[in-house]
Amino acid sequence: MAVCRVRPRLAGLLVNGLLLGGATITLLPLVWMVSVSLMSPGEASAFPPPLLPGRVTFANYRELFAHAGMGRYLVNSVVLTIVVTLVSVLFNVAAGYAFAKLRFAGRDRIFKVLLGALVIPSQVAMVPLFLLLKQLGLVNTYGGVIVPAMAGIFGIFVVRQYALSIPDDLLEAARIDGANEFRIFRSVIAPVLKPIVVTLAVFTSLGTWNDFMWPLIVLNDSELYTLPVALASLSREHVQDNELMMAGSVLTTLPVLLVFLVLQRYYIEGLTLGSVKG
Amino acid sequence: MRNVGAAWCFVAPALLVIAVFFFLPVVAGLAMSLTDFDIYALADSGNLRLVGLQNYAQLLQTPLFWQAFGNTLYFVVVGVPLSITVSFGAALLLHSRLVKFQAFFRTALFAPVVTTLVAVAVIWRYLFHPHYGLLNYALGLLGIPPIDWLGDPHWAMPAIIVFAVWKNFGYNMIILLAGLQSIPGQLYEAARIDGASMWQQFRHVTLPMLAPIVTMVNILTIAGYFQLFAEPYVMTQGGPLQSTVSVLYFMYEEGFKWWNLGSASAVAFVLFLFIFCVTAVQLRLARWQSAA
Structure with missing residues (x-):
């Protein structure tokens, strides 16, 4: 010093x-x-590159909604994100809690297998998963994105780590009072787990919104494209339309940035929970 | 017992999803990589034949696969150390007692991590534009002639690395910052009393205390960087001259453009095996280091 x-x-x-x-x-x-x-078409293709629009215009946004189907993509992204988040948080929280606090045969062995599987990159499963979903008739449907994402090992792991700190006395007291396990989960456990539930929900929703490779593979019909898939496809068509593509990027990434800014405390907590404390 | 039944109700939905939509495909992928599954088998599974390790042997004779492998290795070997160095530097700066507006800086430096990869890749494609891009304009102010970032095979991968570092360093920064904050202050006090300089404190207190976290950050970052896909897909489409085709990009084209699904499965497993070995070596090294 x-x-x-x-x-x-x-x-x-x-x-x-x-x-x-x-x-x-x-x-x-x-x-x-x-x-x-916010610039007029062509304005950004100049030297030196302009930093601010000469005259603010929303023409690019109007164009995206009127001719590029942006409204449809926005709806797809919102619906998929909400459904995946709701279902996967419910499944992961229930499983994580059970792995931490309930007793059943093979519990620790199953958990070890799950942890070990964390090293397998998800892309290893993609080709057969595509064929499986094709058999189930889910390729090219919302279901193709939702169904494989309904539970995740990382989510279960994070909830388990958090739930381990719940004192057993709390559960015993409720059991002695005659409450069944589902009642205990709803009225005793859920309030205690609330912070980790919010963290997991923020993580899952941002991850689902931003996901690219799997939706690209499983959604072929442009009517079903999520924003990132649509933006990638638009950007291949409109290589020169600087201003239009920037408007598309704003629509794609601004929602997640705003959610992050509002809930960043939970997001950053989740980052360090999965690593430093785990 | 009633409790055991209830416990299974809690874990069954998640386990079922993971078993059917993750474990089953992984095992099926291994099996598929030993078949000649292609577009004909896709139409009629009667056309499916078992070919043993032929897919793997063929891959090793495919120049584009080796190119993709080399490109990915380049991305990992240059990108990961650069990324972690920037993360570490930023974490140390944020941890300094001299910093004002720590919360603002932390959020600002972290912001790229939460953005949508495809959207920011589109932005950076324009920042890298040879004529109208801000980057060449800024370099021009320093007297450096313009570079055709994404159009020159020698510059395309460095450009993607710059973009990836910008996008990702905030993640490890937060983890390393949490690690720095968890080092007890007494350790530094004791070192100061012993007359340790700032550098010595860093070398003999900070680094050893952070070692386990740095190992973990290394492993996760390397595994993540091996999975390069969306950046070349959006920014270069693998070009120019296939200088940015990554292993996953190769797998995607092999599987979902040409429908050689057996061969694509083999690519996925080669990548997995490679990541696995690199991870194992790192863990071994870390154990050896902490024992020494």
Whole structure:
């Protein structure tokens, strides 16, 4: 700390200056995206690249909704995200709680197998999963995205770690009072698990919204495209339409950024819960 | 017993989903990689033949597979150290007592992590534009001539690495920051009393205390970087001259463009095996290091 004692002001300036530089680099592309999305078509293709629109216009957004089917993609993304989040959080929370606090044959062995399977990248399953869903008639339907995502090992793991800290006395007391296990789960456990439920919900919804490879594979009909899949396909067609693509990027990524800003405490807690404390 | 029945009700839905839609496909994938499953078998499973390890042997003779493997390795070997160094630097800066507005900076540096990969890849494709891109404009101000980032086979992968570091470093930054914050202050105090300089404190307190977290961050980041797909899909479509075809991009085209599903399964397993071995070596190294 010798340096800091001699020149605390200089060191402070350096630390904060570096952080300011870093924050500029992370935020500038996002701010520039919003700015270009408000420019008239062709305006951004100039040298030097303009930072602000000469005249603010929402023409690109109108164009996306009127001719590129953006409204439809938005609905697809919203519906899929909500359904996947609701179902998978329910299944993962119930299973995570049971692995932590209830007794059943083979519990620890099953959990170990699940943990071991975390090393398998999900892409290993994709080809056969596609064929399986084809057999079930789920390819090219919402179900093709929803069904495989209804439970996840990581979610179960995170909930279990959290639920381990629930004191057994709490459960015993409720059992002695004659409550059955489902009643206990609903009225005793659910309130205790609320923070981890919110964390998991935020994680799952952002992950589902942003997911690209699987929806790209399983959804072929453009009517069913989610925003990322639609945006990737549009960007291959409209390579030169800078302003239009930026408007598409805003619509795709702004919702998740806003959700993150509002609920970031839960999100960041989840990040460190799965790693440092686990 | 009633309790045991209830317990199964809690775990059954999740286990059923994971068994049917994850474990079953993984095992089926291994089996499929030993067959010549292609578009004809897709139409009629009577056309399916068992071919043993032929898919694997054929892959090893496919130049594009080796190119994809080499590209992916390039992305991992350069991208991961760069990414973790930036994460570590940012975490140390945020952890400094001198920092003002810590919450703001943390959120700002983390923001790219939560953005949609496809959307920000579209943004960066324009930032990398040879004529109108902000990046070449900024380089021009420094007197550096414009670079055709995504159009030059030598620059396309470095460009994707720059983008990936920008997108991902915030994730490990948060984990390393939590690690730094969990190191007890007394350790630094004791080191100071012993006359340790700032560098010595970093070398003999911070690094050893963070070692387990750094190992974990390394393993997860390497595994993640091996799964490169959406960046080349959106930004370069594998080009120019196939310089950004990744293993997963190759698998995607093999499986879902040409419908060689047996061969695509083999690609997936080669990738998995490789990630698995790299992870095992790292764990071994970490154990050996902590014992030494």
